Amino acid sequence: MENDLIKKLYSEVAFEELSTEVVKELANHISNTTNGKNEKTIRWNTPEKELKFWLDFLENGRNDEFISEILKRTTHTHHPKYVGHQVAAPSPITALTSMVSSILNNGMAVYEMGMSPSAIERIVTDKVCAKIGYGSNSGGFLTSGGTLANLTALLSARKAIVKHDVWNEGHKGQLGIMVCEEAHYCVDRAARIMGLGEQGIIKVPAGEDYSLNTDLLNTCFQQAKAKGIEIFAIIGSAPSTATGAYDNLHAIAQFAESKQIWFHVDGAHGGAAIYSKKYKHLVTGIDKADSVVIDGHKMMLMPTITTALLFKDKRHAQHTFSQKADYLLNDTAEDQWYQSGKKTFECTKTMMSLHWYVLLKFYGEAIFDEFVTRQYDLAQEFAEMVQEHPSFELATWPQSNILCFRVIEDSKSNEELNDLNARIRQLLLEDGEFYLVQTKLRGVLYLRTTLMNAFTTKSHLSDLLEKIVAVKTTV
Ligand SMILES: Cc1ncc(COP(=O)(O)O)c(C=O)c1O
Structure with missing residues (x-):
């Protein structure tokens, strides 16, 4: 036994080759997500189907497709239409320190x-x-x-x-x-x-x-x-x-x-x-x-x-x-x-x-000032857009970059509105263009956005509102 596998595992040449490829792929990913070229923020799959895919991949998948499959099958925080949970779209330089x-x-x-x-x-x-x-x-x-x-x-x-x-x-x-x-x-x-x-x-x-x-x-x-x-x-x-x-x-x-x-x-x-x-x-x-x-x-x-x-x-x-x-x-x-x-x-x-x-x-610390201020400002602008739109209602005026709102319809009871908003959020998840979440406040279900991404603009948020209006017609 020559410990061949261990030698291979630690091979400098193999590491350099592989990491060059991976960095290239990640750089492409960052570019195609931040500029919105990739159409989807998330390609939704059920847990059972996802499990089946990876079990099968372990036996039959190609090694050189591992990273690209991961990229396809995860949620893209770098996408400007990512307005979901409170995790950063990490700065690439901190991926290197990782x-x-x-x-x-x-x-x-x-x-x-x-x-x-x-x-x-x-x-x-x-x-x-x-x-x-x-x-x-x-x-x-x-x-x-x-x-x-x-x-x-x-x-x-x-x-x-x-x-x-x-x-x-x-x-x-x-x-x-x-x-x-x-x-x-x-x-x-x-x-x-x-x-x-x-x-x-x-x-x-x-x-x-x-x-x-x-x-x-x-x-x-x-x-x-x-x-x-x-x-x-x-x-x-x-x-x-x-x-x-x-x-x-x-x-x-x-x-x-x-x-x-x-x-x-x-x-x-x-x-x-x-x-x-x-x-x-x-x-x-x-x-x-x-x-x-x-x-x-x-x-x-x-x-x-x-x-x-x-x-x-x-x-x-x-x-x-x-x-x-x-x-x-x-x-x-x-x-x-x-x-x-x-x-x-x-x-x-x-x-x-x-x-x-x-x-x-x-x-310098200026990067944190710039980012926090931009995101909190954007939430104020988004709140104005939501408030002016007849189909929506704000939960409360945002103090940070977290903003909750819901679709409203005069003819519907609160319970029906809860069902409608939950259904809309599920359809948005399955559609995958945008990623946002939901929360219940005092018994009322709201769509919840956190503006985590430095590339999200008013135009993306306007698209989001229009998308929700369109999705509503399919419920
Ligand atoms: C206010 C607040 N405290 C604590 C946490 C938990 O932090 P972590 O996810 O880093 O464990 C969160 C996560 O969203 C949070 O919003």
Whole structure:
């Protein structure tokens, strides 16, 4: 046995040949999607048919057609008619840093296994902290996704605020968090993972515009207290997922301070507004948060999965997973910023800092300002188009680049309209020219768009409205 397969697997020549082909194919893909030459954003297939295709391909498919088949059978975030879920159309340069990370595979848990990406991560997170408006005690790290980052932040909050040592001794009494009913479901999930149970998740009702109704904060807190629930954290969404509404972070910060509880901002989607000169007012008060999450793979043009978790006081990052009962921060402890695994939930992670750094190095923070501002502006223009069109109704005026609307017909009941809009969305999915999603708000089903793509223009959005009108006639 000469280990022929292994030699082949690592062949430099084969790698260069293959990667040249793949890069060519991806470059073509980017060009043909961003310019809209490819007609479809998604070529819909049922899960069963897709499964059958790939089972068959494993036996009979041609190796040189693998990538092209993947391209045909996936959703094209780079297409200007992609207005679906909140994932970026990643900048091509960050696809290259993904490749570098994959080849080097430095696992990052300890400094030696990722020297440059650890130093780079420190630089990147320090810069985000400065942009948030944090002082010199701040710091953070990168981790694998907003869901994990929100859980980590709440674990930090519990360690910092709750007087007894939950990490070592388990719960004594009922702990709780406060969060708007409109927040992303991962906050609810994090609280349940932490053993708070349903009773420990105090859902604050949203106001008319779907943001947290800050008038109800005190009542919700007192009601929970009367039931013996010890609230240790409150979460503000910047913005929430379904409608893109920003909570009033300034008011929540004041409330958190008055109750001496942790204030966490879930800015997974729109925390990036810190970079927009025009829209940063939406996150006024974010600098008062004890912790903030921002996803690079949503509004910051990076590939999945790249998330920053930032702390106003970086010592909290060191203590979250520490076995010692050191919730009273120890000033003299060495700041081991370079030991990622001590701070992160995961042990091994990718070298995600490279994506953030390469964008800063090549384009500066201006790229984030330009992108966020463009997309949020476009949502305002789209809202005007929807509002002026007699066939449509807005759910609420957009605050970010998330916009929900629905088809209306005077003769139809709410239930019939829900069915009609759901049917339209299914037909649009099967048609594949556009990709958008749906959501239910207060029992009403809306078509939901997130303007994630820098190539989407008013003209594409006008085409979308006309397409929906045409599809409606076939229902
Ligand atoms: C507000 C908000 N928080 C958290 C998440 C979860 O982030 P991730 O998908 O990176 O885990 C999302 C995802 O859409 C979100 O919109």
